[in-house]
Amino acid sequence: xxxxxxxxxxxxxxxxxxxxxxxxxxxxxxxxxxxxxxxxxxxxxxxxxxxxxxxxxxxxxxxxxxxxxxxxxxxxxxxxxxxxxxxxxxxxxxxxxxxxxxxxxxxxxxxxxxxxxxxxxxxxxxxxxxxxxxxxxxxxxxxxxxxxxxxxxxxxxxxxxxxxxxxxxxxxxxxxxxxxxxxxxxxxxxxxxxxxxxxxxxxxxxxxxxxxxxxxxxxxxxxxxxxxxxxxxxxxxxxxxxxxxxxxxxxxxxxxxxxxxxxxxxxxxxxxxxxxxxxxxxxxxxxxxxxxxxxxxxxxxxxxxxxxxxxxxxxxxxxxxxxxxxxxxxxxxxxxxxxxxxxxxxxxxxxxxxxxxxxxxxxxxxxxxxxxxxxxxxxxxxxxxxxxxxxxxxxxxxxxxxxxxxxxxxxxxxxxxxxxxxxxxxxxxxxxxxxxxxxxxxxxxxxxxxxxxxxxxxxxxxxxxxxxxxxxxxxxxxxxxxxxxxxxxxxxxxxxxxxxxxxxxxxxxxxxxxxxxxxxxxxxxxxxx
Ligand SMILES: Cc1ncc(COP(=O)(O)O)c(C=O)c1O
Numbered sequence: 001x002x003x004x005x006x007x008x009x010x011x012x013x014x015x016x017x018x019x020x021x022x023x024x025x026x027x028x029x030x031x032x033x034x035x036x037x038x039x040x041x042x043x044x045x046x047x048x049x050x051x052x053x054x055x056x057x058x059x060x061x062x063x064x065x066x067x068x069x070x071x072x073x074x075x076x077x078x079x080x081x082x083x084x085x086x087x088x089x090x091x092x093x094x095x096x097x098x099x100x101x102x103x104x105x106x107x108x109x110x111x112x113x114x115x116x117x118x119x120x121x122x123x124x125x126x127x128x129x130x131x132x133x134x135x136x137x138x139x140x141x142x143x144x145x146x147x148x149x150x151x152x153x154x155x156x157x158x159x160x161x162x163x164x165x166x167x168x169x170x171x172x173x174x175x176x177x178x179x180x181x182x183x184x185x186x187x188x189x190x191x192x193x194x195x196x197x198x199x200x201x202x203x204x205x206x207x208x209x210x211x212x213x214x215x216x217x218x219x220x221x222x223x224x225x226x227x228x229x230x231x232x233x234x235x236x237x238x239x240x241x242x243x244x245x246x247x248x249x250x251x252x253x254x255x256x257x258x259x260x261x262x263x264x265x266x267x268x269x270x271x272x273x274x275x276x277x278x279x280x281x282x283x284x285x286x287x288x289x290x291x292x293x294x295x296x297x298x299x300x301x302x303x304x305x306x307x308x309x310x311x312x313x314x315x316x317x318x319x320x321x322x323x324x325x326x327x328x329x330x331x332x333x334x335x336x337x338x339x340x341x342x343x344x345x346x347x348x349x350x351x352x353x354x355x356x357x358x359x360x361x362x363x364x365x366x367x368x369x370x371x372x373x374x375x376x377x378x379x380x381x382x383x384x385x386x387x388x389x390x391x392x393x394x395x396x397x398x399x400x401x402x403x404x405x406x407x408x409x410x411x412x413x414x415x416x417x418x419x420x421x422x423x424x425x426x427x428x429x430x431x432x433x434x435x436x437x438x439x440x441x442x443x444x445x446x447x448x449x450x451x452x453x454x455x456x457x458x459x460x461x462x463x464x465x466x467x468x469x470x471x472x473x474x475x476x477x478x479x480x481x482x483x484x485x486x487x488x489x490x491x492x493x494x495x496x497x498x499x500x501x502x503x504x505x506x507x508x509x510x511x512x513x514x515x516x517x518x519x520x521x522x523x524x525x526x527x528x529x
Contacts, residue, residue, distance in 0.1 A: 054095035076114045151270040166514035168482040169458035171505030176425045177372045205232025206406035212413040222354040225381045234376040236366045242393045244271035255290045255300035259489035261308040264301045277491040284314030287321040299332045305340035309500045311452040326360040333361045339456040344430045359383035432503040439515035457504030463497040475521035
């Protein structure tokens with residue numbers, strides 16, 4: 001039994017420490033001798049692998065309690081005595097005790113000492129092995145709604161890919177963003193706005209952000225809206241999800257571009273929409289084909305500035321035709337303007353939103369590409385009738401996004417940093433785009449034909465029809481490159497074989513290296529035919 005005055009002379013005989021690298025002591029109870037061994041982190045290898053001493057002491061004491069070698073109500077040695085006998089600092093012992101106390105294994109009685117708690121917490125449950133998990137998944141699937149099953153069956157929304165470097169599409173360059181400036185504004189915002197930042201932002205978003213954004217969009221994109229029509233979201237994806245649930249009933253036909261953006265497909269399909277693939281040609285989505293296939297569609301999802309993934313721009317004639325169809329059919333148009341900030345040549349065409357006189361266009365934008373992917377800030381510019389329903393639906397799922405990030409972004413835009421950043425990053429991305437173009441020329445001009453390159457952070461590169469883009473993509477992954485196949489963007493059998501190549505998030509050297517590997521992967525895949 002451990003004694004009340006710390007460690008008795010008898011205890012001391014069996015509470016012992018050896019010299020480095022191991023420390024151990026034994027605590028006798030009911031003729032047993034629990035042993036504490038602490039691995040001191042002396043050598044470099046041990047320093048890397050052994051947990052800190054206080055964690056070791058905590059874990060050993062906890063195990064002794066769970067194994068009932070220390071019983072409820074037993075007194076522990078004082079921290080001073082333990083520290084002395086283990087030749088460790090008293091702070092280390094106190095840290096271990098604090099952890100045990102926080103988890104309910106011990107209790108401290110002022111003036112009496114430290115005791116094993118009268119009521120112990122449940123022992124930790126063992127982690128299920130993978131087989132259990134697989135079983136649990138299939139069992140859970142049985143309890144899903146039809147909507148749940150649809151969600152599960154929908155192909156993965158983003159072409160995330162693993163964190164493979166090089167040539168991944170649609171990723172902004174982390175080295176391009178002025179992170180120090182952002183951090184300074186963040187620190188200033190916290191200092192100046194203090195407690196106000198602890199409150200949740202209004203459900204539609206920070207009023208100042210909506211103000212400055214409305215002015216910015218009018219100036220740079222000719223988007224005509226009042227700040228009240230803007231609702232702040234985490235992303236285009238969140239806006240798509242909310243809109244799909246708000247505007248579609250199960251079975252409602254929806255036009256989607258073919259090939260098109262998987263994220264939109266995910267959200268629209270998961271909400272029950274009946275996806276109607278409408279082909280894209282050199283002028284963008286073919287409105288006549290859409291009219292033939294589903295004249296009564298409820299909604300059309302389009303990327304007019306820079307069609308994803310082909311890169312074509314929707315012609316002005318098609319824009320007008322699309323608006324005319326939406327007005328006649330009383331259908332909604334979702335205009336996803338995800339990367340038009342990065343236009344390298346010529347002026348962008350005015351967005352559909354700016355020429356829509358009947359309130360059928362919902363314009364979506366994102367800062368996750370223009371600034372950085374982890375920011376999670378986007379917005380919807382809504383026809384007035386949709387503002388309240390959209391805000392409600394947003395509240396029902398995620399609520400408003402971070403008050404602090406919105407406040408920082410407002411200042412970033414208001415002080416002119418956003419426009420400067422766009423100007424600078426356009427220049428950097430242009431250099432990267434040109435490097436990609438040149439690398440394709442020198443490594444595999446005979447194997448890849450590039451699509452339009454005026455805008456954005458990616459280009460669609462067409463392969464000879466006989467070469468499978470899935471095989472090339474798999475080969476490239478083996479070389480550490482993430483280049484999604486074009487065929488994954490088709491709902492119907494793919495019309496063309498190709499790859500989606502990104503250049504925004506990759507520096508010039510990595511682009512050149514990546515293209516060499518990719519050229520090799522294409523030849524390998526071609527040879528396997
Ligand atoms: C066409 C398109 N829209 C939207 C997005 C994503 O925007 P967010 O991250 O804000 O959902 C992407 C991402 O690659 C995209 O390709």
